[in-house]
Amino acid sequence: MSEEIDAATADAYLRRLGVERAGLPTSGALRELHLRHLETVPFENLSVHLGEEIVLDGKRLVDKVVGARRGGFCYELNGAFGALLSALGYDVTLLAARVYGDEGRLGIPYDHLALRVRTEDGGDWLADVGFGSHFHLPLVFAERGAQRDPVGVFRVVEAEAADLDVLRDGRPVYRLETRPRALGDFTAGAWWHRTSPHSHFTRSLVCSRVTADGGRITLSGRRLTRTAPDGTREERGTGSDAEALEIYRDEFGIVLDAVPAVRCGRTDG
Numbered sequence: 001m002s003e004e005i006d007a008a009t010a011d012a013y014l015r016r017l018g019v020e021r022a023g024l025p026t027s028g029a030l031r032e033l034h035l036r037h038l039e040t041v042p043f044e045n046l047s048v049h050l051g052e053e054i055v056l057d058g059k060r061l062v063d064k065v066v067g068a069r070r071g072g073f074c075y076e077l078n079g080a081f082g083a084l085l086s087a088l089g090y091d092v093t094l095l096a097a098r099v100y101g102d103e104g105r106l107g108i109p110y111d112h113l114a115l116r117v118r119t120e121d122g123g124d125w126l127a128d129v130g131f132g133s134h135f136h137l138p139l140v141f142a143e144r145g146a147q148r149d150p151v152g153v154f155r156v157v158e159a160e161a162a163d164l165d166v167l168r169d170g171r172p173v174y175r176l177e178t179r180p181r182a183l184g185d186f187t188a189g190a191w192w193h194r195t196s197p198h199s200h201f202t203r204s205l206v207c208s209r210v211t212a213d214g215g216r217i218t219l220s221g222r223r224l225t226r227t228a229p230d231g232t233r234e235e236r237g238t239g240s241d242a243e244a245l246e247i248y249r250d251e252f253g254i255v256l257d258a259v260p261a262v263r264c265g266r267t268d269g
Contacts, residue, residue: 005062010087012066013080016040025089027123031137035210037081037129038136042071042252044207048194049260056183056190058083069253071209073201074130075190078113079183081129091118094181097166097174104172110189112174113181116141126156126166126176132208133216134173139166150214150229205262207252219247221262 005013014021017036022029047054047070054076055061061080064070071077082092097112115127117138125138135149139156147154152169156176159165164176193199208218214229219238224247226234238244241259248254 004086005059005083007087009059009062009066010084013062013084016066016069021088024120025085026121027119027125029088030085030090030117030119030123030125030127033081033085034127034129034138035136037077038210039212040209040253041065041077041080041129042207042209042254043073043077043130043132044071044252044254045073045201045205046070046207046254046256046260047072048201049205049263051263054190054194056187058183069255071207071252071254072130073193074113074128075183075186077130078115078128079186081127082115082183085115085117085127089120092116094183094185095176095178096181096185097176099174100172106175108189108192110181110186112189113186114174114176131173132206134168136210136214202263205260207248207254209252217251219244219251 011021017033017040019033019036056075056079058079061072061076062083064072064076065080082094085092093116095114095116096110097114098106098109099111101107113130117125117127119125124141126141127138128134133151135154136151137149139147139154141156144157145155155167157165157167159175162178164178166173166176193201196202205221206218208216211217216227218225222238222244224236224238238247244259245256248256
């Protein structure tokens with residue numbers, strides 16, 4: 001991966017995650033970084049509805065996560081995380097995927113960005129901190145059997161044309177290409193998700209992260225959902241703008257001047 005950041009920026013990123021710099025880029029260190037990223041940096045599409053520009057440049061993406069203390073969606077989160085990992089000495093490859101939708105249909109080309117990460121101790125991993133509710137820990141890239149994760153059982157299986165399908169609890173999540181990609185390759189996919197009325201990102205607001213106990217907290221429009229590690233959910237609506245802004249600040253570390261409004265369609269809750 002060519003988009004790297006300097007040592008000072010990498011250290012600031014690690015402080016954001018609450019992680020000490022490891023001596024070597026090992027599999028164990030990667031697992032810690034992956035989980036802490038999911039707990040600390042929210043999956044969110046607020047930029048879409050705030051009219052903010054989304055530029056697929058490694059340094060710009062890292063500045064959003066570190067300097068602005070924001071999150072993002074797949075291109076932003078995995079783009080920034082990939083830049084951090086590269087700066088820490090990991091061998092990082094960007095991979096394109098198409099997400100399975102209704103009735104098993106695959107989404108657009110460059111629908112999703114994931115990472116293949118090789119470590120100093122010989123590990124070869126599928127990392128993904130940009131898919132919302134997904135695996136908490138990286139998957140072994142070459143393993144074709146069941147891989148147990150705190151949120152389910154995942155498998156990476158052979159598909160057509162040398163592609164791979166990633167399954168969660170037996171259901172296909174996305175189809176992954178194995179050909180290396182550059183960050184700029186995803187520009188059209190990011191533009192589509194940011195502008196198309198058919199994209200779920202333009203039709204709803206979401207801000208979500210993993211909690212310290214392995215559950216999840218999500219603010220979807222005006223509805224706050226807390227999901228326990230066992231899958232039980234507590235939901236409630238949010239009343240005033242002040243309450244919503246407080247949740248963004250206290251639960252996700254995002255300070256906003258005003259509550260975002262959905263620009264296309266309607267929001268949940």
